[in-house]
Amino acid sequence: MQYYIQQILNALQVGSVYALIALGYTMVYGILTLINFAHGDIFMVSTYIAFFFSTLLLGLTHHLPPLFTFVATLLAAMAGTSLVAVIIERLAYKPLRTAPRISCVITALGVGLLLENFMVAFKPIGPDSRIIPALFESTNYVIAGVTFSTLQIMIILISGIAMVLLDLVVRKTMIGMAMRAISWDKFTVPLMGISVDTIISITFILGASVAAIGGTLYGMAYSIDPYMGIRIGWWAFISAVVGGIGNIRGAMLGGFILGFIEIFTPVFLPASTYRDFVAFSLLLVLLIFKPTGILGKPAVQKV
Amino acid sequence: MKRFSPFIILFLCLILILTGCQSGSKSDKIIIGLNAELTGSVPVVGASCKNAAELAVKEINDAGGLDIKGKKYPVELLIEDNEDKAESAAAAAQKLATAGVIAMIGPNASRNAIPASVIAESSKMLMISPWSTNTKATIDEKSGSPKKYVFRAAFIDDFQGQVAAKFAIDQLKTMKPAVLYDVASEYNKGIAEVYKATLEAAGITLAAFESYTSGDKDFSAQLTKIIQAGADSLFLPNYYSEVPLQVQQAKKLGYEGSFIGSDSWGSSELLTLCGSDCDGSYFTTHYAADIATEKAQGFIAAYKAAYQATPDDVAALTYDSFGLLFQSLQTAGKIDREAARNAMAGITSYEGVTGNMAFKGTGDPVKSAVVIQVTDSAFKYFQTANP
Incomplete structure (x- = not known):
């Protein structure tokens, strides 16, 4: 029994990171109907910002309280990543706003490759793996045979808070209303005095910020390298599609479903190598029976 | 056109060097080829290999040359960069084979050693790979039998x-x-x-x-x-x-x-x-930098003095490759590829930096491995494991 509880805990940890990244895919799709394939690499960039900022803070002669260092790193990663995401949007996607969808998708893939290879070629970063230093003391607890660490709890908790906040922003604020309005009808919205470009930028900022939260936590629990965004980006993308792309709660649900697939594949099947097989099979089956994803609603094509 | 001129000059120089070597080599000096990963994705491996090779050759030359049946022959090193690419490794092996080297040391990584070994085998040139651990380097894939001219200093996976x-x-x-x-x-x-x-x-x-x-x-x-x-x-x-x-x-x-x-x-x-x-x-x-044998300590001290760095396993294995070759040449009693190969295959005991080695019918040495324990965030020699 405690074995399964342990695995559920593992799945929640992995799933919350997928959910945070999936949110970025789903929001950008919702507003631009663009699959931002560079999002996994934006997540990778966020981990490096967190890495360099935290090493800088820890290298200072004054010893800062751990909570301050952690929160400051989190905020710096969110701000830095948002900036990168907005620059990418302005330089790479905005000029293609009226171009065919396929041009945008190819551009997104190109931006992803650019980010990866720039990181490898850029001397201070290079291809080596790194680990974000422990920003707070992580102790191991054992309760009824189930082992968990402070870090694990923090990952699940902070991700949960971030998701609830994002959900509130999209549902209850004017900005959120504008975002939903654009995804509903992007031709009428500017007539109501809403700047579409500003709202698109804000969407990218929100997506990048939640990815940065995930990135900072991920970098502390695992290691970071320039190619890490590829696999995790694909899995987050499947999460978004499974949950119903364009739907925020769907992305969260999808993230956790994929987290459970990742952890429970080696539990029930002979090897962990079946993971991608299981995940992509689920995607295929789902697309056959419910093409809009679990929580997605069929879009009405206006002619 | 401008872009090619340095290559042409380089090529002409190489021809001059290579033909120069061949004319005077047969009688009075020993030329050994080095096929190393000097550039490419593992330049650290190539650098260690080159350093150890130059150290091994320098030690022999400082003693007046390699003593074969009472006559001392100076040793010359011919270094080729294989760029950590399979095709360049084969090309470098070809170049060394035609340059008339007595033997080729390297390449190190299995992905380069395997293609280079094909050339060594076809041109009947003794090859010793210091670091390659993949079985395919010394075993012919088609027939499954050991390659005749290809040896290595490392143990296999x-x-x-x-x-x-x-x-x-x-x-x-x-x-x-x-x-x-x-x-x-x-x-x-x-x-x-x-x-x-x-x-x-x-x-x-x-x-x-x-x-x-x-x-x-x-x-x-x-x-x-x-x-x-x-x-x-x-x-x-x-x-x-x-x-x-x-x-x-x-x-x-x-x-x-x-x-x-x-x-x-x-x-x-x-x-x-x-x-x-x-x-x-x-x-x-393969080896521990704090291992206690006299031979190893001597090598580590000499390497540190020459390069201000602790030798890694590639350096130690390259040094042993040269040691194996020198012993083979001394046993053979003459500077001849075929004789050197036969002497190499017949080595029953060679005390190297990375332990005692012997060859029993294949190009893979029978040798011991070292067990290292990680202690206080450092690698510490723990014990030697014999086959």
């Missing part, structure tokens, strides 16, 4: 799996061993399978035999399974960039047994990433 398994049984007294390995990488998979087979031959059943795919960073599912199975030792024949994650995650999940690894652990990167988490772990490798 299979042997390492056996050594690690014996160590787990004898030293760690493991009753419930577990393995976590990268199923997508040939090296990791090969060692893991030999480890498993050796343990099973000794009557020990594995508690868990779990795999992952290159690039994975979360191993919690497999590790939880391993812990659930009650494992008391965990074998991780994986690369130094992944091992720290596996060790740290295992500890976070409450694993308290020991960790064993293979020579892919032997990078200082491992210590940087692992912090103190890897302390107390063991891994098998």
